[in-house]
Amino acid sequence: MFFILEMANNHQGSVDHAKAIIDDFADLKDKHDLNVGLKVQFRNLDTFIHPDFKKSDLKYVKRFNETRLEPDQFQTILEYAKSKGMKTVATPFDNESLRLFDELDVDIIKIASCSSDDWPLLRGIAKMQRKIIMSTAGADMNTLQKAYNLFKSHGRDFALMHCVGDYPTPMENAHLSRIKILKDNFPDIEVGFSTHESPSEKSLAPLAAALGCTIFEKHVGKVTEEISLNGYSCTKDQYESMINDLRDYARAYEGVSLTQNTALKNLKRGVYIKNNLDAGHALEEEDLFYAMPCQEGQQDVSAIDDIVGATLARAMSASEALKTEDYNVTEHDKVSEITSDVKIILSDARISYTKKDKCEISCHYGIDNFDKYGAFIIDKINREYCKKIIVMLPGQKHPEHYHIRKEETFELISGDCTLVIKEKEVILKAGEPFLIARGVPHAFYSIGGCIIEEVSTTHHVGDSVYSDPTILRKKVSERKVKCRL
Numbered sequence: 270m271f272f273i274l275e276m277a278n279n280h281q282g283s284v285d286h287a288k289a290i291i292d293d294f295a296d297l298k299d300k301h302d303l304n305v306g307l308k309v310q311f312r313n314l315d316t317f318i319h320p321d322f323k324k325s326d327l328k329y330v331k332r333f334n335e336t337r338l339e340p341d342q343f344q345t346i347l348e349y350a351k352s353k354g355m356k357t358v359a360t361p362f363d364n365e366s367l368r369l370f371d372e373l374d375v376d377i378i379k380i381a382s383c384s385s386d387d388w389p390l391l392r393g394i395a396k397m398q399r400k401i402i403m404s405t406a407g408a409d410m411n412t413l414q415k416a417y418n419l420f421k422s423h424g425r426d427f428a429l430m431h432c433v434g435d436y437p438t439p440m441e442n443a444h445l446s447r448i449k450i451l452k453d454n455f456p457d458i459e460v461g462f463s464t465h466e467s468p469s470e471k472s473l474a475p476l477a478a479a480l481g482c483t484i485f486e487k488h489v490g491k492v493t494e495e496i497s498l499n500g501y502s503c504t505k506d507q508y509e510s511m512i513n514d515l516r517d518y519a520r521a522y523e524g525v526s527l528t529q530n531t532a533l534k535n536l537k538r539g540v541y542i543k544n545n546l547d548a549g550h551a552l553e554e555e556d557l558f559y560a561m562p563c564q565e566g567q568q569d570v571s572a573i574d575d576i577v578g579a580t581l582a583r584a585m586s587a588s589e590a591l592k593t594e595d596y597n598v599t600e601h602d603k604v605s606e607i608t609s610d611v612k613i614i615l616s617d618a619r620i621s622y623t624k625k626d627k628c629e630i631s632c633h634y635g636i637d638n639f640d641k642y643g644a645f646i647i648d649k650i651n652r653e654y655c656k657k658i659i660v661m662l663p664g665q666k667h668p669e670h671y672h673i674r675k676e677e678t679f680e681l682i683s684g685d686c687t688l689v690i691k692e693k694e695v696i697l698k699a700g701e702p703f704l705i706a707r708g709v710p711h712a713f714y715s716i717g718g719c720i721i722e723e724v725s726t727t728h729h730v731g732d733s734v735y736s737d738p739t740i741l742r743k744k745v746s747e748r749k750v751k752c753r754l
Contacts, residue, residue, distance in 0.1 A: 270515070271461075271484045273358055273379065273402070275308045278336040279490035279502055280346070287346045290491045293505040295353035301512050306356035308379055308486070309343060311366035344373050358402075360384075364393045375399075379486070382406035382432050382463075385416060395419050401427035402484060404463045405447075406434035410454060417455055428459035428484055431477070437467040437501035445473065448480040459483055467500050468507035475518035487511070538570050539563035540591045550581045552596060566592045574746065603636050604752055611645045611660050612754060618683040618720050620658065622647060622754050630750040633668050633740045642666050647754070648728075657723040661686065661715040669712035669736040677725035678702045684719030688712075697721070710736060 274294050280287035291307060298305045314323075314337060318330055325331070338346075347357045358377040361367055362384065370378065380403040384390050394401060401420060405413060413429065420427045431448045443466065451460045461484025462477035474485055488502035498504065503511070538559035546556060554577055563569045567590040568576060579596040607630055615622060630636065632643040644667050647658040655675075661667070661684075669689070679688065681697040688695040688703065689712040697703060702724075705711050713721075735741055740748065 270304065270478070272303055272305050273308050273463075273484065273486035274305060274355075274508075275463075275486055275488045276490070277308075277310055277488055277502075278332060279488065279498065280309075280336065280338070281496055282336040282338060284338070284342050284345050286491065286493075286496065288349050290489060291346070291350050291353055291355070293491055294489060294508070295355065297505055297509055297512070298354065301509075301516075303512070304356075305354075306358040306377060307347070307350040308358035308360065309338075309346065311343075311359050311361045311363075311369050313363055313365035316365050317363045340369060340372065343369070347373055347375065361390065361394070364390055367393050367397065370397060370399060377402060380404065382408065382434055386412050391416060391419060395423040395425060399425075401425055402430060402461065402486075403427065404430045404432040404486075405451065406432040406463075410450075413451075413454070417458075428461055429455060430461040430463040430484060430486060431482070432463035433465065436465050436499070437470075438465040440466065440470060440473075443473055445476055445480060448477060448482060452481050461485060463487075465501045468503045468510075472511040472514050474511050475514045478515060478518050479522070485515075534563060534569065536561075537563050539567045540570060540573070540576060542585045542587060542589045542591060544587050546581055546585050548581050548584045552576055552579050552581065557591070564590050568593060603639065604630065604750060607636075607639060607645065608752060608754055610662060614660055614662075614684075614718055614720065615754075620682065620720060622658075624753060626754060628752050628754055630752060631667075631748070632750060633735070633737075633743075633748050635743070635747055636750060640665065642668060651728050653727060655723075655725045655728045657725075657728075658682075659721040659723055661713075661719050661721075663715065663718040665718075666714040667712055668740060669710050670733045671710045672707050672732050673734065674707060674729050674732050675725050675727070676705070676707045677723055678704050679713075680722045680724070682720040682722050684715060685717050686713055686715050686719040686721055689714070 276287065276290060279290065294305065297303070312333060314333055318333070322330055350357055356376045358379050359370065359375045360379045360381050361369070362381065369375065377400045378394055378397065380391070380394065380401065382404040385403060385405060385408040403416065429451050431445070431451060433442055433444060435442050448460060448462065460482055462474065462482040463486040464473055464477070465488070466473055477485070487508065488499075489508060490496075490498045490502045490504065492498055492504060538561055541558050541560055543556055543558045550556070554573075557576070559570050576591065576596065582595055582597050585591070585595060627648045629646045629648070630639065630643065631646055632639040634642045640662060641664070643665060645660040647660070649656040649658065679686075679697060680702040681699045683699070686697045688697060690705070690709060695703065
């Protein structure tokens with residue numbers, strides 16, 4: 270996570286007070302080993318404010334004038350932040366201030382929500398070689414898409430921040446669901462959270478983190494006898510409370526139980542032999558019963574699909590607990606034949622695999638018809654994104670189907686493959702990924718055999734809907750055979 274400490278005008282126009290703020294939060298950064306950026310705001314007040322209003326009592330004009338810092342003062346503050354191990358961040362509100370990023374060697378550009386459609390400013394920023402982070406309060410999707418296109422066209426590294434332009438932001442106005450909207454609409458960039466809730470309220474940062482935010486911005490300051498803070502800025506102690514909440518979230522999100530499997534194993538039914546059986550007997554479900562307790566080394570009901578069809582390695586008596594060493598799994602001859610053929614195809618294409626790779630023989634009309642219909646699938650990873658290697662034998666076809674939830678891309682690695690989409694044939698070409706949107710029926714076949722890389726959204730069991738209803742009438746065990754290479 271990256272934490273942006275928004276100092277804004279809380280430095281009160283004082284370099285010494287700015288350093289005191291930095292000292293407080295540098296201690297916090299070191300204590301919690303945080304990735305931190307100190308942020309200031311750049312305005313060229315000589316041109317930013319209209320000449321007729323430079324001495325007015327307008328709220329913002331008055332505040333800007335009272336907290337004004339010159340470039341050399343900003344330089345002192347930013348260099349001090351760097352000396353404390355912080356990155357430097359600045360928000361420019363006008364094009365005239367952009368020169369300061371090079372002059373003061375500022376690391377990151379932060380765009381304020383009010384500037385999300387300031388196209389003269391955004392076009393100037395897009396030309397700069399900096400990480401760009403933009404807040405999005407009040408901006409509609411058309412505006413954000415236009416900004417996205419602008420920064421993408423210039424090859425910039427940029428992120429969007431969910432933000433609400435209420436200072437402070439009441440809980441009922443937080444609109445955290447917009448974080449998901451941003452992630453869904455712009456899945457290839459980072460999304461963060463610029464939060465303005467009162468520090469006296471429960472922090473929303475852990476909820477934003479749970480929704481996928483990795484950048485957090487909050488106003489910070491330091492209270493003195495002369496200086497108080499506004500309703501949305503944090504002291505060091507208040508900020509630490511937010512950090513502790515985020516740490517609790519991270520522990521809950523990343524923590525894995527090391528004891529649950531033992532506890533659950535004690536609650537599972539063990540597999541027992543129902544009647545006296547001879548060695549070599551092929552086990553059927555009728556030969557077994559299931560009961561507690563599941564004894565040490567005994568198989569439990571989760572292994573039933575491996576047990577049925579296996580042969581006993583020794584004679585067993587009624588009510589005896591069945592253990593792994595008591596039976597032999599005889600692999601289907603066809604499975605050995607298929608895996609042998611697949612290994613040759615992978616070897617010829619110089620595609621690596623490991624013994625740990627989970628593999629599946631997808632045989633829609635049964636394994637005996639695999640040479641005509643099906644595919645061999647190697648599952649590489651299945652998270653928010655999914656990667657599979659699909660191997661097809663010469664002359665093999667994959668029946669027409671579509672996915673309810675999954676969107677996938679096929680890329681030909683070797684051999685030949687033809688996609689059939691809406692009765693039109695598309696010949697896949699090496700190096701040219703082909704997108705198949707969710708809900709679109711498609712089939713594919715290979716004349717000489719092929720290897721395809723599939724990259725997709727998360728794979729969900731039962732997400733494939735086949736045009737031929739006879740496929741779905743088959744048992745899953747008949748059309749999907751798990752194996753290893």
